[in-house]
Amino acid sequence: MSQTDTPDTSLDKKKRGFFQTLEIDLRLLGMVGAFVILCVGFDIATGGRFLTPRNIFNLTIQTVSVAIMATGMVFVIVTRHIDLSVGALLATCSAIMAMMQTQLLPHWLGLGFDNALTPWITILVGVIAGTTIGAFHGFLVGYLTIPAFIVTLGGLLVWRNVAWYLTSGKTIGPLDPTFQKFGGINGTLGASGSWIVGVIATAAALFGLYNARRNKVKHGFAVKPLWAEFALAGIAATAILGFVATLNAYDVPTRKLQRMFEASGEVMPEGFTQAYGIPISVLVLVAIAIGMTIVAQRTRLGRYIFATGGNPDAAELSGINTRLLTVKIFALMGALCALSAVVASARLTNHSNDIGTLDELRVIAAAVIGGTALAGGVGTIHGAILGALIMQSLQSGMAMVGVDAPLQNIVVGAVLVLAVLIDIIYRKRTGAA
Numbered sequence: 072m073s074q075t076d077t078p079d080t081s082l083d084k085k086k087r088g089f090f091q092t093l094e095i096d097l098r099l100l101g102m103v104g105a106f107v108i109l110c111v112g113f114d115i116a117t118g119g120r121f122l123t124p125r126n127i128f129n130l131t132i133q134t135v136s137v138a139i140m141a142t143g144m145v146f147v148i149v150t151r152h153i154d155l156s157v158g159a160l161l162a163t164c165s166a167i168m169a170m171m172q173t174q175l176l177p178h179w180l181g182l183g184f185d186n187a188l189t190p191w192i193t194i195l196v197g198v199i200a201g202t203t204i205g206a207f208h209g210f211l212v213g214y215l216t217i218p219a220f221i222v223t224l225g226g227l228l229v230w231r232n233v234a235w236y237l238t239s240g241k242t243i244g245p246l247d248p249t250f251q252k253f254g255g256i257n258g259t260l261g262a263s264g265s266w267i268v269g270v271i272a273t274a275a276a277l278f279g280l281y282n283a284r285r286n287k288v289k290h291g292f293a294v295k296p297l298w299a300e301f302a303l304a305g306i307a308a309t310a311i312l313g314f315v316a317t318l319n320a321y322d323v324p325t326r327k328l329q330r331m332f333e334a335s336g337e338v339m340p341e342g343f344t345q346a347y348g349i350p351i352s353v354l355v356l357v358a359i360a361i362g363m364t365i366v367a368q369r370t371r372l373g374r375y376i377f378a379t380g381g382n383p384d385a386a387e388l389s390g391i392n393t394r395l396l397t398v399k400i401f402a403l404m405g406a407l408c409a410l411s412a413v414v415a416s417a418r419l420t421n422h423s424n425d426i427g428t429l430d431e432l433r434v435i436a437a438a439v440i441g442g443t444a445l446a447g448g449v450g451t452i453h454g455a456i457l458g459a460l461i462m463q464s465l466q467s468g469m470a471m472v473g474v475d476a477p478l479q480n481i482v483v484g485a486v487l488v489l490a491v492l493i494d495i496i497y498r499k500r501t502g503a504a
Contacts, residue, residue: 098442098497099454106461113468121468124321128347130460130467131318132255135352136161136415137430138459141437142363143407145455146400148438149380151447152212152219154401156226157408158430160204162234164412168197169243169422172250190250198409204230205405206398213397227431235424244421254417255350262319265348269315276307319346352414356456359410364452376400381448429480436487437462444494462486 114121140157147154171193176182182189208226212219245251252258260268280303287294295303323345332339367373379386379393387393411430416422441458443450465486469479 099451099457102441102454102457102461106457106464109461109464109468113464113471117468117471121471124317126467126471127317128321128350130463132350132352132418133467134460134463135255135350135356136411136418137433137437137463138356138456139359139411139414140404140407140430140434141441141455141459142359142452143404144434144438145363145441145443145450145452146367146376147219147404148435148443148445149376149447149450150397150400151380151383152397152400153223153435154208154219154404155223155431155435156208156230157404157411157434158427159227159229159231159234160201160405160408161412161415161427161430163204163230163237164197164201164409165416165422165426166234166237166243167200168193168250168409168412169246169416170237171196172247173243184247187249190247193247193250194409194413197412198406201405201407201409201412202402203405205408206402208405209398209401212401213394238422238424240424242421242423244419246416246420246422250413251417251420252351253355253413254420255352255414256347256418257420258351258417260348260351260354262346262348265315265319265346268349268354269312273308273311276311277304280304280307315349318350319348321347323347352418355410355414359407360452360456367452372396372399377448380450383447432480432483432487433459433462436483436490439487439494440490442494444498445491446498 110122120126140161144154144157172184172189176186176189176192182192204226208219208222211217211222248257259265280300284294284300294300328343328345329339367376375386375391375396378389379391379396383393412427415426419426437459438450438455439445439458440461441451441454441456443455462483466479466483469482474482
């Protein structure tokens with residue numbers, strides 16, 4: 072190497088920007104930037120109504136259902152498959168759980184809404200049903216080698232109408248009060264509980280950063296400068312605690328508080344207020360996101376999933392049972408559809424005939440916008456969740472501005488195509504697979 076080469080190398084190191092030093096993924100950074108621009112734009116267009124605590128709370132609970140399924144769609148797409156049946160499967164699981172708690176459990180076991188077992192038996196049955204249907208899809212794809220597109224397209228038609236027949240096309244409700252707590256609006260932690268969770272989450276995030284640095288030092292890997300570590304810690308703490316503060320700023324309506332006091336035979340004190348805080352459904356999403364991330368990054372199943380997506384032939388030759396893996400992935404997708412059905416039906420307080428309609432579009436779009444490559448092998452759980460939040464913000468903002476529903480779907484479809492185009496361009500420029 073000539074002497075003139077050395078200054079160029081050190082110059083390149085000096086030119087490393089702020090975000091490169093922080094080691095933040097540029098794709099993720101771009102998504103966050105797009106989300107911020109979207110929110111600010113809609114806030115201006117709605118006269119400051121979009122970024123109010125009330126709308127942020129509603130936006131959060133509306134995102135959860137799609138985000139839960141998007142985490143599973145990442146694994147499906149990473150392995151070069153697709154699942155078009157998620158919305159219909161959600162509807163079937165919702166119908167099964169609605170019939171369980173309103174018809175079957177009261178008549179068969181004598182368990183009504185006043186029984187503590189009702190919601191948990193209902194959820195268990197729903198998850199078993201979703202997992203079984205998903206595994207059946209995976210069997211057809213993996214062992215009978217029917218293309219996933221065809222299997223799940225058929226599933227979209229089949230399970231949407233199975234849900235209709237289970238309920239005779241009727242709206243089933245109201246649902247069990249404890250079950251409704253998973254929907255968000257009827258189940259929150261309140262101000263104190265939310266701050267406790269926020270502090271715990273902040274401490275966990277800071278410990279995660281500290282532990283990651285310690286492991287790098289222990290094994291002799293290069294680490295970020297201390298200022299970069301503190302900057303990341305500050306960003307994480309501000310994001311978590313700021314989110315908690317925003318949700319705590321949304322108070323329960325006075326009339327609803329009065330009804331609550333009246334139901335308990337008490338009189339509401341003058342000037343009494345109560346914050347909603349973090350919805351329980353958000354905690355469910357966080358738990359699922361953590362679990363799915365651990366599966367993706369820390370388990371043999373996760374390594375097999377990404378290895379198969381990267382090169383299916385090589386994965387099979389290396390001893391991975393790709394057929395069984397396909398069954399597991401679709402079974403997991405089915406279980407997540409069932410959990411999403413819990414959140415969606417609990418938020419509505421009933422099962423409706425159109426629940427989950429077009430969710431397959433939103434879920435696939437969330438995964439793709441979040442950076443999951445349709446060519447397989449690449450995808451992240453946090454990216455899919457951010458993609459779901461962007462999709463829901465786009466729809467919510469358009470609704471608040473007054474855009475008609477058909478035009479909203481046109482925009483969502485165009486955004487999906489644009490996201491795929493951007494992904495293709497990005498991979499060509501970076502040389503990614």
